[in-house]
Amino acid sequence: MVEKRCIGISSIRRYRMKPFKILFVDDEEINLLNFRMIFQGMYEIITASSGEEGLRCFQETDDIGLVISDQRMPGISGTDMLSKIYEIDPDPIRVLLTAHSQVEYILDAINLGRIYQYILKPWDTSELIRLIDRAKDLYLLKKENFDLTEELSENNKCLELINQKLWDMNDVLEKDVLRRKRLEASLRESEERFRKFTQASQDIIVLFDIAGKMLYVNPAVYALLGYNDQELINKSLATKLHLDDRRIVRDEIKMLLSSNLKPMVMEVKIQKKNKEYLDMEMGLFCMDMTDGERIIGSVIRDISQRKKDEEQLLLSEKRLSDLSAMLITAQDDERRRISMELHDEFGQSLAALKLQLRAMENKLYSDETPQKDETVEGLRELRQ
Numbered sequence: 001m002v003e004k005r006c007i008g009i010s011s012i013r014r015y016r017m018k019p020f021k022i023l024f025v026d027d028e029e030i031n032l033l034n035f036r037m038i039f040q041g042m043y044e045i046i047t048a049s050s051g052e053e054g055l056r057c058f059q060e061t062d063d064i065g066l067v068i069s070d071q072r073m074p075g076i077s078g079t080d081m082l083s084k085i086y087e088i089d090p091d092p093i094r095v096l097l098t099a100h101s102q103v104e105y106i107l108d109a110i111n112l113g114r115i116y117q118y119i120l121k122p123w124d125t126s127e128l129i130r131l132i133d134r135a136k137d138l139y140l141l142k143k144e145n146f147d148l149t150e151e152l153s154e155n156n157k158c159l160e161l162i163n164q165k166l167w168d169m170n171d172v173l174e175k176d177v178l179r180r181k182r183l184e185a186s187l188r189e190s191e192e193r194f195r196k197f198t199q200a201s202q203d204i205i206v207l208f209d210i211a212g213k214m215l216y217v218n219p220a221v222y223a224l225l226g227y228n229d230q231e232l233i234n235k236s237l238a239t240k241l242h243l244d245d246r247r248i249v250r251d252e253i254k255m256l257l258s259s260n261l262k263p264m265v266m267e268v269k270i271q272k273k274n275k276e277y278l279d280m281e282m283g284l285f286c287m288d289m290t291d292g293e294r295i296i297g298s299v300i301r302d303i304s305q306r307k308k309d310e311e312q313l314l315l316s317e318k319r320l321s322d323l324s325a326m327l328i329t330a331q332d333d334e335r336r337r338i339s340m341e342l343h344d345e346f347g348q349s350l351a352a353l354k355l356q357l358r359a360m361e362n363k364l365y366s367d368e369t370p371q372k373d374e375t376v377e378g379l380r381e382l383r384q
Helices: 002-017 029-039 051-060 079-088 105-115 124-191 191-200 219-225 243-261 302-362 370-383
Strands: 021-025 044-048 066-071 093-098 116-122 204-208 212-218 266-271 277-288 294-302
Touching: 021 029, 021 051, 029 044, 044 051, 044 116, 051 066, 051 079, 066 079, 066 124, 079 093, 093 124, 116 124, 204 219, 243 266, 243 277, 243 294, 277 302
Parallel strands: 021 044, 021 066, 066 093, 093 116
Antiparallel strands: 204 212, 204 294, 266 277, 277 294
């Protein structure tokens, strides 16, 4: 509205600020020169020496506010030219110069050319100046009236559009109020049973519409998250979910509404009042009210302790795995140590045995019989 009003005002100022254009038509060159010499400094002057040329100049030049034409010219007359100009654009002021003073002739010319005023030739400069001033004021007034009328029409259209939007908004609000009243009536039918169940529950129970606005929360929301019901009613559930969980929950709700299949239980993070996030398990269900409204419900359970226990279990399993690995490593090290000790002990024994066998072999191949007997006896002892 304000913008359109400003546009109208600027268009009015545009006419006031622009030079006023005058088309002067006369077949006598001296008259054209005199007119231009007198008024050139005050207005923007366009001249033509015939009716045909004047008509062409008018069609080629924008925003001509005043046309002054001699009546008798070769070709088309002044009244014929002014009549054609009126058909092209009725706004410019039309003035006729004539040497005739007969009333009947002048009236016919005025009616034919839709003349604003006539001036007898030769013109009086002072009278012509006053005439041009009046014509300028009249032309600008016509333009301003036209612009104001257009502006008023646009404003009326805007008002009608705004009015219609207000009616539509009012209709939507009335329907919303009616819907809420029906919803409240439906909820009251089972309110007592539902209240007893939810009041005793240690899990959070939330009811929200298909747009995600919370309609009911039980007292457990204060115990677990720190919010009271007034801080959550008519607020979007999604704003309390972690960013990573919002799309998943939204998709599950869509699936629930479209197929009525029970969605999976989800693990989500929900923001507490102190801005911390709590690990929770979220299940969804759908209720069809008597008035046809569909309500989404959710049971939300705190699993933060379970998550800590799971983490502790994983940590214990990791520690046990690390201890098992250390035990296996220690066993391997002990086996290697025993193996080395056995290798060293038997190696020394075998080396001594080898030396004894070699000495006996030397005795066995000697020529002395007693030594052979001793060697054989030694071998028997080694065998035993």
